[in-house]
Amino acid sequence: MTRYIIRRSLQAIPVLFIVSIIVFTLIQIAPNNPLAAYQNNPNITPEDLLRLEQEYGFNDPIHIKYIKWLSQIVRGNWGDSFVTHRPVMTEIAERLPNTLYLSGIAFLLALVIAIPIGMISAVRQYSWFDHVATTIAFMGQSIPIFWFGLLLIIVFSVNLQNPFAGTSLFPHPPPLPLFPGGGMMTLGEYPPDPLVDRIWHLVLPVTMLAVFQLAQHVRYMRAGMLDVLHQDYIRTAHAKGLRERAVILKHAFKNAALPLVTIIALELPGLFNGALFTETIFSWPGMGRLFFNSAERGDYTVLMAILMISATLIIFFNLVADITYAFLDPRIRYD
C-alpha cells in the first residue's frame, strides 16, 4: 500500500506539469490582459500604455512568460496579482475561508440529510415516501441552480417580511426581509447579534447549494442501497433472524455507501473552487468570484494559482478515494 501511494504521488508530478502548460497556454491565447481596459481611456496616453505593457512583460513571447512563471513557482512564489498588486496567496487566503464556510456547511448538511432519506427510500421502495423523495430529488437535479437562487430571493427576501424585526433578535425596525438577499453580515446601523446574523445570512445560500447536492446524494444512496438489498448475503442475514435495523445498518449500509464515498471524495476539491452561481447571486465574496473576476480581467497569476491548486486537490482526492475504497472493500488490493 505504501509503495502504491508513493508511486501515485510521483505520477502526479508530470501530470501537474502538463496541466500547467495546457492551462497557461489557454489563458495566454485568450486575447485579454489586465491593461485591455486602458485602451479606450482618454486619460492614459498611448506612450504610457506601451510603457506599462513593457513593465508588466505582456509583450514577451509565451514560452518566456511560462518559464518566468515556472521558475518562480518551483521556488514557492506564486507572484502578485496584476490587478490588485498583492500576493496571489493573500488574495486566496482572504477568499478561501468564506468559501469553505459556505460550501462546507452546505456539503455537510446535504450529506447528513441525504443518507437517511436515500436509505429509507430504498428500504421502502415504491412507498409514498419513496415517490416523494425521488420526485423531489429529480426536481432538485433538474432545476437550473441560478434560477432556484433567484426564486429564493424573490420569495424570502422580497415578498416575505421578518416577523421579528424591531425585537431584540433583529433590532432593525420593520420592514426587514425574512432572510437577507445577499452579503455575509449586516452592515447598517442595527446589526443583530453576530451569531444570529451569521446564521441569518447563511440560510438562503446554503439552501441553494445544498438542494442540488442533496438531490444528487439521495439518488446515489438509494441506488446503492437497492443494489445491495437484493444480494444473497442480505437474504442470509434476514434468514439468520437478525433484526431489520441490524441488517440495514451493519450489512447493507457499509456496502451501499461505497459509490457515495467516491462521489464525496471527488466533490471535496470542488469546495475549494467555490460556487460561482451561489456566490454571485448572494454577493458572497468567495473563491468562485475571485476566479471569475480574474478571468475577466486576464489576471493570469491568480488564475494559474487557483487552477494549479485545484488540479493538485483533484489528484490528491482521487488517491484518497482509491485508498478509502481499498479500506472499505477488502476485495480491492493495489499491491
Place this chain on the structure above:
Amino acid sequence: MNARKLMGLALLALVIVLVACAAPEPTKAPAAKPTEAPAGPKRGGTLTMVVWQEPEHLNPELSTMTVVAHVSLLALEGLTGVNEKGERYPLLATEVPTTANGGVSADGKTITYKLRKTKWHDGLDFTCEDLVFTWKLIMTPNTGALDTGSFKDIETIECPNPNTAVIKFKNFRADWIRLFSGIGLPLPRNAGKPEEFKTWAWNRKPTGTGPYKVVEFVTGDHITFERNPNYWMEGKPYIDKIIVRIVPSSEVAKQLMKNGEADIMWNVTEADLPEIQKMSNVKLFDAPQAGGERLILNLVKPGDPADNKTPHPILGDVRVRQAIAYGIDRKTIIDKLLNGKALPGTSELNVDPYNCTEIKPWPYDPAKAKQLLDEAGWKPGPDGIRVKDGQRLRLKYQTTTGNKLREDSQVLIVENMKAIGIEFYIENQPASLLIGSWAANSPRKKGNFDILMYTTNASIDPHSQMFNYFHSSSIPSPDNQGGVNYSRWNDPETDKLIEKAGSLPDWNQRKPLYCQAAARITEGASHIYLYQRYNLQLFNTRVQGWIANSWGGPTWNIWDQWLK
C-alpha cells in the same frame, strides 16, 4: 416504526416552516403624517452606497476602474475639482490659478498654487512637499503609475514656503490644470517608498485629506468610511458614516435600492430605467457624458499599415461619408435601445466647459443621402445595393463583441444603410482584439478596417483628445505605433487650429478654435457621432444635497449631501 416517526417529524417541520412563512403579513407602515422637512442640512446618519464593480484597491493612480476613481474620492482630494457647470473650484488649492490672479505666468509655463492649510488623516501637515513627492513618484520607473506621460513636462516644483507650490513646465501644456487634480492626485509623502508603490499598504487604506477616512476594507464585500472630524470645510461633511457595499451585479444592486437597504446605486444603465420608474423611493442623477458612441471611418486604403496616403476606395470620398451620416436614424436608436435617455451625437466636444453647441446633429435625411451617393457616381444595382465601375458599395462594419446595445444598434444601422443602397456587413471582434495594440496586430492600429463603432469619452481638457485623435502627426504607422488618429484624418487646417488652441494659456481663446476644428471633423464625417449617453446614478429620496455632474460620480459633492 422508525421511518414513520421520521416522516411525522418531517411533516411537522414542514408545517412549522409554512406557518412561519405565512404568518408575517407584509404590514403596511402606519400612514404617519409626513413631518415637515427641516429647513437646512442635518448632521449624522449612515449612508450605504452599492457598487456592482469590485474595487481592487483605492489607489486611482494604479487603477483603470471608474469605481475606484469614484469611491477613492471620499478620502482623497485634488487641488481643484470640477462642478456641474464644468467650472473649476478650489479644493486643496485655495484658489484656481488664472492669468488674472497671477497664478499663471504670461507664457503659461509657470503655475503658482496657493495650498490650503490642512492635515492628512494621520495628522501630518499637507504641504508643497507632498506635490514634489507625488511628481517624483510618478516619474520613478516601474511604479505602475498611469500618468507618466502627463507629468514628464514638469521641469521643477519649487516650494518657497510650505503652502505655495511653483510648478515650472519645460514647455507650455494646455491641460496643466488636470495635473494633481484629475490625474495624479497628491499623495502623502510618508505613504511609502516610490519603488514599492504597487504594493503599498496605503493602497487599500489611503490616508487622504478628504471628507472621509477609510476604516475597514473587506475584499469583495464592503468598505467602511468614517467622517473626518478635522475636514477643512467648516461643519462638513454632514453624514457620519458611509458604507460602500460591493455586489456582483447591477441586478442585486437594484434589489437593494428597491427595498431601501442602499441609499445610492453607483452607475445605472438605460436598460434599468423601466424598472427604476416603478420604484417610488428613488431619484435619478443624470448628466450628459462627455464624448459618445460613434462610427470611425477609415479614410485610407486598408492593407498596408505604412501607407497613410492612398485614399480608401469607397470612404475616401466625403460625399459617401456624409451620405452615411444622413442615412442613420439616430432617434430610433435612442428611443428603441436606450429608452429615450440619450442625446443625438453632435461633435467631439459636447459637454461644458467645452461644449460646441453650434454644431448640430446630422438630420435623418435618406433622400439627401441618396442624392449624395448619386452625385458620387454610385448607382443602384439590381438588388438595390449601389455599384460604381463594377464595384459594390459594400463595407465591413465592426464593433466589440458581447455588448448587446452595440449589437442591436448595428442591426438598425445595417437596415438604415440598406435603405439608401449601402451594404454594411458585420464582423465583430472581442474588444481586446479590435482595439488592441500595434504588436497584437489590432485592425484599428494597422488600418485594416472600413468602419468601427465604439465609444470614446473625452477628458475635461480637450487638448489631448483633439490632438491624439485628429492631428495628422498622430496617425498610427510603423514609426508611430502609439498613434490613435484611427480614421487617419489628415487636414492641415485642423492641425493648425489644434496647435494654435494648444499654445494659448487663455481658456476663452482656446474654445472657439477647438470648436472650429470639431466642426470640420463632424462636417468631414470621419467620425460619425451616433449618440451621447448620460452619466446615470440612483439616489434614495432620503439623500439630499446631491447635484448631477458630468464630471463626477454620485458622491462628488459628498460634503454637501445629507440624510433626511
